[in-house]
Amino acid sequence: MIKVAIIEDNNSLRRSLRNLIDDAPDMQCVAEFGNLLNVVSEFHKTSPHVVLMDIGLPHISGIEGVVTVKENFNNVLVLMFTVFEDDEKIFEAIKSGASGYLLKKTAPEEILEAIRSLYQGGAPMSASIARRVIESFQKNNSNTREVFNLTTRESEILHSLVEGLSYKKLSEKYFISISTVRTHIRHIYEKLHVNSKAQAVAKALKKM
Structure with missing residues (x-):
C-alpha cells in the first residue's frame, strides 16, 4: 500500500x-x-x-x-x-x-x-515539463559531461534518465544489456556522488 x-x-x-x-x-x-x-x-x-x-x-x-x-x-x-x-x-x-x-x-x-x-x-x-527539462539538458549536455568527467555513453544515458527512460528502455535504445545499463548508471552515480535517478537528474540540472 x-x-x-x-x-x-x-x-x-x-x-x-x-x-x-x-x-x-x-x-x-x-x-x-x-x-x-x-x-x-x-x-x-x-x-x-x-x-x-x-x-x-x-x-x-x-x-x-x-x-x-x-x-x-x-x-x-x-x-x-x-x-x-x-x-x-x-x-x-x-x-x-x-x-x-x-x-x-x-x-x-x-x-x-x-x-x-x-x-x-x-x-x-x-509531457510539457519533461520537454522543457530535456531541451535545457540538450543545450547544456557538453558542459555537464565536462563538469562530472562523464564518458560520451554515460552522458547519453544521463540524458535518457532525464527523459524518464526505464532500464529496459535504455537497454533497447542503446543495444546493450540491462546489466551494462546498471554498470553505466552506477558509474554515473559515483561520479555525481548521488544514489538515485532523481538525485542524478537534479545534480545535472544544477550545473546548467
Whole structure:
C-alpha cells in the first residue's frame, strides 16, 4: 500500500485528491494539509511514502517545503503538483529534491500512475515539463559531461534518465544489456556522488 500525503491549500482540490487516492486499491491518503506549518511533526506520525505538494502555498512555499521534507525525511518522495510551467519554478523544485513534477490539469488516472511510477523508482513529469527539462539538458549536455568527467555513453544515458527512460528502455535504445545499463548508471552515480535517478537528474540540472 502506497501511503500518500497531500499538501494543497485549495480545500476543494485537496478533498478531490484525497478521494481519488483513497479510491485507488493500492493507495491510502494518510495526511492532508493546507500549508507546511505542521508537516514535520505529522509526518513522524503518518510516515508517508509519497507527498503530493503544491508550489504556491501560504506562509512557506512548496519549493522551501521540498527542502524541509528531504532534510527531515530523506526517503520520502516529493511529487510537485502545480499550475506553474515556467522553467525557473520547474528547475528550482527539481534541484530542491522533488522527484517528479505534474501540472494540475493532469488527468486523475495519470496522477495515480505518476504516484505509482514515483514509488517504483521513476521520475514522472507532465509531457510539457519533461520537454522543457530535456531541451535545457540538450543545450547544456557538453558542459555537464565536462563538469562530472562523464564518458560520451554515460552522458547519453544521463540524458535518457532525464527523459524518464526505464532500464529496459535504455537497454533497447542503446543495444546493450540491462546489466551494462546498471554498470553505466552506477558509474554515473559515483561520479555525481548521488544514489538515485532523481538525485542524478537534479545534480545535472544544477550545473546548467
